[in-house]
Amino acid sequence: MSVPGMDRAGADATSWVPDGIDLERPSAARLYDYLLGGAHNFAHDRELAERFIKAQPNAREIARHNRSFLRRSVLMLVERGVRQFLDLGSGIPTVGNVHEIAQTADPTSRVVYVDYEEVAYAHSTLMLADNPLATIVQADLTRPQDILDAPQTRELLDFDQPIGLLMAGVFHFVPPEKDPAALVARYRDAIAPGSYLAFSQFTRDLMPAEMDRVVEVMKSSRDPMYPRSLAEITALFAGFDLEEPGVVPTALWRPDLGFDDGGDPNRAGIYAGVGRKR
Template identity: 50%
Template sequence: MEQASWVPSSVDLDRPSAARMYDYFLGGSHNFAADREAAKSVEQIFPGMAGASRANRSFLRRAVRYLLDQGIDQFLDLGSGIPTVGNVHEIAQQADENAKVVYVDVEPVAVAHSTAMLATNPHAGAIQADLRDPDSVLNNDTVRDMLDFTRPIGLLMVAVLHFVPDSDNPEKALARYREALPKGSYLAISHGSLEGINPDGLEDTEQIKAIYRRTDSPLTFRTRDEVAKFFTDLDVVPPGVVPLSEWHADSADAYISAYVGVARKP
């Protein structure tokens, strides 16, 4: 397959990417045939996947607006994905044109498009880094130049930690990020879970996990208690770690197979 000029040479167009599949579910255009094939296979098993992706996007919007209301004006978005409508900088800079945002993703297509989109935006940037290596993120020049670590920061990890397996010790990475955040900072997380899923649907879930194993981001579902551990030493704000549709809901979205939460560093 011939690669378009904007596609980084390192990208394997024959291997699906979880980030590009997510872009497809959201109605984006930065995905390839392998991504669409894998995404359509997921949709055949779970027709609600596109709605689930939009529900996660809706939570991102609500969380960013909540943090803005708490006085947060700088954001570090880990696992930000491919830019589509409703990005963090669009939401934040509508409220405060000087709000700062740094996007972080390991997917080269996501970073390439984010960089191009932000070329004329002095208050937002994007870097390619692996969130499993916190020091590579926290010590990055763009992160340090854009964000002021003497002031509160909004750390966003939306629909990404379920792509980090237990073997990669996500709790250790989260501990490093929590340590680096200034007092008064916030952490927002959404995470896929099988709790609340009808047992009859578990076989379908295994099929979905098999599809994602073809990507570089296999799925790891976690329980509410396991998601809550990511907020260790932080003060979780009401209503707590809850099903996605129960966090400051502003729509009739009933998607429940994900837990979300927002917490403040005291």
């Protein structure tokens, strides 16, 4: 997607930016966009991203593998009969968004994106303007009721039918004091049996020295990071039956080698898993 006045060469032409955005403080959504090769980021985001890459030289590969996990998990859920998705922390629109994946597989698929970051919301709104089966809610995922009760959510999703609940590469921004287990449980309790949770997040178990450096780098952003262990991430699937192969490095979660989804699992940086609600 391109936006007038903004391209890779002129990403600082900011006349299109919604009022009130603090361009001086970098955001994780815009950093991720940069790592994926997107153009919806600003000078301070790119500066942070380069520090991130210095701390974790495998950063672009990690971002690509996480994006590939999202694609594979959505396609699996469509194969299982899921036709509606709630994507928390959806980020800035890039190629391979959930609605593109799901609606290519079945045009009746419905998607509600959720992000609190202003640029992610603004671009998603533009991108989805002509798509009646996809929308975005600007909200903080740590406030579940704001999302679950949002008019856009209730209009598009049927909570009596299975939903694909997506938390891909976002939960490492949830601090311990927000009670991560209770947050996941609140969303779990709102969705019907037969729904799925697709989840991924950074961990210290893989490349711990690099992860420690990344945590330090991200302290200067609006989105500090809180990596979790395999045991901590697995515990978040309480009430879900984990699908094979369980919680594993992204490179090992049902890789599709035709899409170059393989890689060294010890360099994945992120654990991923999918569970079905009992």
